Amino acid sequence: xxxxxxxxxxxxxxxxxxxxxxxxxxxxxxxxxxxxxxxxxxxxxxxxxxxxxxxxxxxxxxxxxxxxxxxxxxxxxxxxxxxxxxxxxxxxxxxxxxxxxxxxxxxxxxxxxxxxxxxxxxxxxxxxxxxxxxxxxxxxxxxxxxxxxxxxxxxxxxxxxxxxxxxxxxxxxxxxxxxxxxxxxxxxxxxxxxxxxxxxxxxxxxxxxxxxxxxxxxxxxxxxxxxxxxxxxxxxxxxxxxxxxxxxxxxxxxxxxxxxxxxxxxxxxxxxxxxxxxxxxxxxxxxxxxxxxxxxxxxxxxxxxxxxxxxxxxxxxxxxxxxxxxxxxxxxxxxxxxxxxxxxxxxxxxxxxxxxxxxxxxxxxxxxxxxxxx
Ligand code: OSB
Ligand code: MG
Numbered sequence: 061x062x063x064x065x066x067x068x069x070x071x072x073x074x075x076x077x078x079x080x081x082x083x084x085x086x087x088x089x090x091x092x093x094x095x096x097x098x099x100x101x102x103x104x105x106x107x108x109x110x111x112x113x114x115x116x117x118x119x120x121x122x123x124x125x126x127x128x129x130x131x132x133x134x135x136x137x138x139x140x141x142x143x144x145x146x147x148x149x150x151x152x153x154x155x156x157x158x159x160x161x162x163x164x165x166x167x168x169x170x171x172x173x174x175x176x177x178x179x180x181x182x183x184x185x186x187x188x189x190x191x192x193x194x195x196x197x198x199x200x201x202x203x204x205x206x207x208x209x210x211x212x213x214x215x216x217x218x219x220x221x222x223x224x225x226x227x228x229x230x231x232x233x234x235x236x237x238x239x240x241x242x243x244x245x246x247x248x249x250x251x252x253x254x255x256x257x258x259x260x261x262x263x264x265x266x267x268x269x270x271x272x273x274x275x276x277x278x279x280x281x282x283x284x285x286x287x288x289x290x291x292x293x294x295x296x297x298x299x300x301x302x303x304x305x306x307x308x309x310x311x312x313x314x315x316x317x318x319x320x321x322x323x324x325x326x327x328x329x330x331x332x333x334x335x336x337x338x339x340x341x342x343x344x345x346x347x348x349x350x351x352x353x354x355x356x357x358x359x360x361x362x363x364x365x366x367x368x369x370x371x372x373x374x375x376x377x378x379x380x381x382x383x384x385x386x387x388x389x390x391x392x393x394x395x396x397x398x399x400x401x402x403x404x405x406x407x408x409x410x411x412x413x414x415x416x417x418x419x420x421x422x423x424x425x426x427x428x429x430x431x432x433x434x
Contacts, residue, residue, distance in 0.1 A: 061170060062139045065097040065428040066132050066163065070124065071354075071420035075382055079352060080197040082225035082252035083114035090120040091354055093387075093417065094127065096166035098140075103169030104412050105162035106357035108324030115250065115351075116158075116278065116299060116325065123159040128425055131163050137429040143167035144330045157302060157327035164328030165360050173407040178363070180402040180409075183329060185366025189399040193219030193373035194381070195248065195350060198228050202235035209236050209243075216398035219244040219270065219373040225252040230263055237267045244373070248273035251299055255283045258290050270372070271296040271318050281306065284315035294318050298349055302326060304334045311342055318372065320349040323360055332364055340369035348374035355379055355388030359408035362392065366402050376400065387413050387420070 071091050078087045092107035107127075109118040130153050138149060146164040153160060172179040180188075194217045199205040209220050220240075222233060224247045233247060246269050253261060253275045261275055271294045276283045278299035288295045296318035301307050303326060310316050319339055326332050339346045348365040351357065361376045378400075379391035386392070388410035394400055403409025 061098040061141070061143075061167070061174065062429070063096060063098050063136050063167070065426065066136050067095040067424065067426045068124065068127055068132070069093045069095070069417065069421045070120065070423045071387070071417060072422055073354065073383060073420060075352065076384060078197070081223050081248075082198070082250045084112065085197075086111065086352065089352060092120060092123055092127070092162060093354075093356060094162040094166045096163060096170055098167065098170045099174055101170045101173040103166040103171075103173065104356045104408065105164065105166035105169065105360065106353055107158050107162040108322065108351035108353055108357055109158040110351070118156060118158045122156070123162070126153065126156045126159040127163065131160060132427040135163065136427040140167070143171045147327060147330050158324035161324045161326075161328040164330065165323060168329050168360075169407045176406050178402065178404050178409050179360070179407055180363040180366040183333065183363055183367060185363060185402065186368050187366045187402075189395075189401050190362060190365040190370070190376065191218045191373035192377050192394050192398050192400050193217055193221060193244070193375060194377050195221045195375045196223060198223045198225060199232070202232045205232050206235050206239050209240065213240070213243065215378075216394060216396045217373075217377065218398040219246065221246045221248055221273070221375065223247075224249050226257070233264060233267050233269075244270050246270040246273060246296070248298070249275040251276060251278045255286055258287055261287065262291060265292040269293045273320060274298040274300065281310050281313060281315045284310070285313040288314055288316060296320050298322070298325075301335070303331055304338050307335045307338055311339070311344055317344065319344060319346045321346050321364070322349040322351060323364060324351060324357075325349075329360070329364065333367065336367050336369050345369065345371045347372040348376055350375035350377070352382060354383070355386040355392055355410055356408070356412065358392050359388060359403075359410050362400055362402055363408065373398070385416065387417055389413055
């Protein structure tokens with residue numbers, strides 16, 4: 061595959077409803093899309109960075125800078141045998157996983173199309189349908205949260221994840237658990253607590269949670285090992301895990317019993333597959349996290365979630381929960397049983413709506429092989 065052209069676009073999309081986590085509230089998304097053309101096929105990837113560096117260090121703007129000034133000059137014009145060779149090509153760029161991931165994933169889409177297979181099959185996926193769960197933002201009061209959970213369960217979702225932060229935790233979880241004693245329920249703190257809060261966090265053990273996601277600092281695997289030793293509830297790491305080495309460290313230190321894999325956070329499908337394999341070999345369940353993606357990012361998440369080891373419902377849910385109009389056709393839909401079917405057509409398996417993307421685009425840059433050679 062010769063990378064002939066890379067187009068980078070920034071699109072603006074308004075979320076149907078604001079999404080509140082322990083680190084802030086998002087109303088409007090500024091999303092970068094990478095379009096890669098190789099051997100005549102066009103693939104798409106999405107930068108999953110946030111607008112602010114609150115979840116991790118990357119942002120929409122740092123990703124624009126890294127892709128424009130480093131990824132594009134290194135990669136456009138290069139010849140690869142498979143998309144899995146991409147990480148080696150950009151290994152001189154430290155960190156910036158979300159920026160690199162968008163371009164790599166677009167190449168996986170290209171490769172699947174050139175081979176005439178759905179992306180999930182190229183990745184080694186073993187299921188045609190994935191289990192879907194939802195992540196619910198922080199609400200004004202427990203009653204409002206219970207109402208929301210009721211609605212999501214009615215749509216069929218298989219697992220409910222509640223965002224929590226200090227002061228909006230115990231009472232909220234208690235209210236949901238009281239109303240729904242048997243559902244699969246988890247919480248996500250997005251690094252809002254410290255190890256000194258262990259006694260407080262231990263109180264959540266009584267709710268029989270599926271997991272407690274990333275309670276402590278975003279860069280502290282060791283502190284999570286200290287907390288996990290005191291908790292009945294399984295810790296799941298999200299923010300802490302950027303690569304397979306981090307995953308192996310966390311498993312070895314018993315810092316968690318479950319790992320959330322996000323394509324952007326780990327740098328793309330190649331690294332995600334390595335983490336999935338390492339976890340599978342050690343019987344550590346994994347699941348696919350979300351970053352309020354458009355359909356492009358969502359389609360890659362769906363493909364990844366078909367891999368072995370993705371044994372827990374993920375945060376990949378219907379397009380209509382986020383967007384009044386998604387940029388893919390058809391939008392991602394969830395069955396009454398709370399599953400999403402992986403498309404069977406080559407590549408990501410959804411048509412990308414260029415007309416709509418053009419309308420939403422606020423900046424655009426393009427690199428092609430002749431420019432890169434100059
Ligand atoms: O921690 O999983 C997270 C959204 C933005 C940043 C971090 C997270 C999230 C979510 C939402 O939980 C997942 C989604 O519905 O896309
Ligand atoms: Mg999380």
